Amino acid sequence: MREVYLDYSATTPVKKEVLDAMLPYFTQEFGNPSSLYRKGRESRAALEKARKQVADLIGANDREIFFTSGGTESDNWAVKGVAFANKSKGNHIITTKIEHHALLHTCEYLEENGFEVTYLDVDKYGKIDLNDFENAIRDTTILVSIIFANNEIGTIQPIKEIGEITRKRGIIFHTDAVQALGNVDINVNEMNIDLLSMSAHKIYGPKGIGALYVNRKVKLPNFMHGGAQEYKRRAGTENVTGIIGFGKAAELAKESLHEHIKKVTDLRNYFIQSVMEKIDEVTLNGHPTDRLPGNINMTFAYVEGETILLYLDVHGISASSGSACSSSSFQASHVLQAIGIPLENALSSIRFTVGDFTTKEDLDYVVETLMVITDKYRSISPFYKKKG
Amino acid sequence: MREVYLDYSATTPVKKEVLDAMLPYFTQEFGNPSSLYRKGRESRAALEKARKQVADLIGANDREIFFTSGGTESDNWAVKGVAFANKSKGNHIITTKIEHHALLHTCEYLEENGFEVTYLDVDKYGKIDLNDFENAIRDTTILVSIIFANNEIGTIQPIKEIGEITRKRGIIFHTDAVQALGNVDINVNEMNIDLLSMSAHKIYGPKGIGALYVNRKVKLPNFMHGGAQEYKRRAGTENVTGIIGFGKAAELAKESLHEHIKKVTDLRNYFIQSVMEKIDEVTLNGHPTDRLPGNINMTFAYVEGETILLYLDVHGISASSGSACSSSSFQASHVLQAIGIPLENALSSIRFTVGDFTTKEDLDYVVETLMVITDKYRSISPFYKKKG
Amino acid sequence: MGNNMFNDKVIEHFMNPHNAGEMENPDAEGTIGSPVCGDIMQIFLKIEDNIIKDVKFKTFGCGSAIASSSVATDMIKGKTIEEALKVTNKQVIEELGGLPSQKVHCSVLSEQAIKTAIYNYAKEHNLEFEGLKGFDPNYDPHDHHDE
Amino acid sequence: MGNNMFNDKVIEHFMNPHNAGEMENPDAEGTIGSPVCGDIMQIFLKIEDNIIKDVKFKTFGCGSAIASSSVATDMIKGKTIEEALKVTNKQVIEELGGLPSQKVHCSVLSEQAIKTAIYNYAKEHNLEFEGLKGFDPNYDPHDHHDE
Ligand SMILES: Cc1ncc(COP(=O)(O)O)c(C=O)c1O
């Protein structure tokens, strides 16, 4: 059976070059980078090289990159850190209704601890309104945290414009760029970003490693207390192989960014067009153009999403209902609700994300399978009335 | 040149069997374990198998094991979690003067946030006094956190006895078992341990992965907010390869625990005896018998530690001045100070830790090198007066 | 397909559900569930002389909801109404060879859908059935089984 | 030895330090540093006609302290006192071919140890040297260079 993986936004395979870069550091050059002897220095050198590679992908200085255990830790660190450090200045945070759970649940935790959070609405394409945003700013606003590109519908926010406003108003600006990284041109300086969350396993690196960019002007208290690692900013023996893998993945991502964007955008558009042509009553969710190159989010009216996913799975196709973290409890996603999709449609929505190893033949196979699914299960749907 | 690694307490190489277990999950079975399709289920199954393997090593139930990014995160989570969750009951924590920085700095953070911490003294061998400990308990004591085995001098605490006291008094008991794991027989139930920190890279697993054992009766708030991973207790896409490596390492550690302890203890004793025979004015720090099987901590009077380390390094030998996290700033360790070692001696102390790949020939070479070092640099030490 | 959430029998019923589709002029109809829960099940019955002569279902729901409907409808076809009312979600699960715990509610839904159809039939024809005692079609099985 | 913190010259001076050891009846002696900082350096001088005829050092300290002492003592041997006082830690570092930033204080220590010995000599013989102006042997170089 053909196997087609269309869930690159959930996680990516580790590229061969990335794994090759990591391998010597498991069994041979396994030294602790904090150690002074040769084995330790080898690890440290590799780690600092990786820091540079990651920094280069977002136009940062390498001393502004701190490795973490993933996007979630980066989000937790950034948002809790800024909040608690600036308590005396104010208790107001602005974010959006379509953040990843790593951010939303962190904000909820802060609300339980005396902070006030404004969750900005988004339009039907998933974009925030810059006027709404400016109006939401208060004297007590200490942090703005807005997702760079959404993980479910792929919509890209006007990050540069947001950064101009926050810089002008002197408010710290964090963005969760876990999905944007390697898929969008990012420059933290040009975009006035103060803090930016990254995760390696979304860009063909290993799982369990991420980073937080911290602009040198931002004072951020530590989240993980302990040893003096990461220039005393993030304790814990460094995940050396993970960091090296992240570095290599970042290097590859930078080298082929525009090629990657072009290739993946083409595949995405091919798929959308093909589905639209061949299947009735399908809608595309998210922004028509300002979306992640690889993201397709579609509603297949009248057929429940889990049914679609199961049928695809039986046919070797991996897709998802939105974010992987919630996929074991199929519920209408908060993102689809925020863009105003009716509940039944939200429950009939599927996310396909294409990536570097996707082919048009794969996509043809998926479209064929989707035709069978919609035919078969619409006919037994209590909502469906055949047209014509 | 011969290469001799004697810093197994800083980190261990990944064993071949461990790496082999991990490899398929980087590039092939790379699915997100939260995903419902086959690739996700494969990862999940491997992850749950690893959870069982780790649980088995400490006599726990697998539903009581939560994977983290390492020992540091486990310590942070346990101590901050218990503290903040039990604020209404009391604000007093008991720990020791010889904890790892992951615990000490976490306690300092809590002190800044309204908690009171008692740091128990230890005797000249590094052991706490059980009477002192009982006397330190107050009505407001909400947590006892005592390191199972110390990372610098290897001293093992009377954990079972501590557990009896905390259980009787209804106080939550956490132990940092990062060094003890795989080196000491651990049974969380028999020892009445409520929370226990672990790290894979100390037992021939990969870096950047650890776990916290949480007794099912203990209510511990989340530290990392976000997705529903780890039974909703620890958010973030799971470090699947890391977890699998940890699981395999735990399995190997359990299988060969007694054999490993015997072999490594023999090597340790061989080394101690050999140094004592051949070099004057050397003292062993820590407990003569209740110490980690692989730990040797010695003072080479009159020669500064960094000099010893550099000379060893030039001769291919990796050893350390104590904990790896502080080794880039050579300072008298808080642990050696706590056991009452005079400052100059503390600065002349070196930790050698032997492990599964150490041979007697390696140790002979190290002893020879140490003889040269002490000869050479004592003669130019301003403190040294030759005997006789 | 290693490590499947679902066994082959569930998959088979999901892929080729029995008794799925429309029924012209049913004697009884029952719908349960709501899109909020993500599952809706509709049952149509042909009843003659107290016997379920034919049954069809429609489902907007996940794979196990469809598979549950498929076996549940098989199980009641040809049975008397009282017999049909005795079909429990446990039996549906057994017949399916097991369901993952988070999918047990789907089997409850098929049991409830059948009862709802018979409840409506009883009301219309002024009948009473022992097996309907205490049954409330407005009961939401999701309240019980979700965490 | 790839990625070494230290270059080969530092290692060479560390492994085979010049002018290390005791001196019988020195004309001047100076000690600086304290075990609290982990570094102590002791300098012995033989001085004749204002010229440093011989020099020895003892050090309890890290490798770069030993290497610094080794080159610093080489640098002042045969020099006049005023010339010796002009030797700076920068020159010591240059002579060593560089030191990692966290080890710069070691080179300061050797400069200070030489000055201390000459300071003691000047006091004993009631001499004044231009190069000692503002020099205070109780100054602790660690205060400046540690983070
Ligand atoms: C937008 C976004 N933020 C944060 C995360 C969390 O990253 P991680 O799973 O690496 O912790 C993810 C993916 O899981 C994501 O898509």
Ligand SMILES: Cc1ncc(COP(=O)(O)O)c(C=O)c1O
């Ligand atoms: C006793 C002890 N606790 C905690 C840690 C921290 O573990 P990790 O470096 O995996 O975060 C270590 C080792 O570094 C340790 O030896």
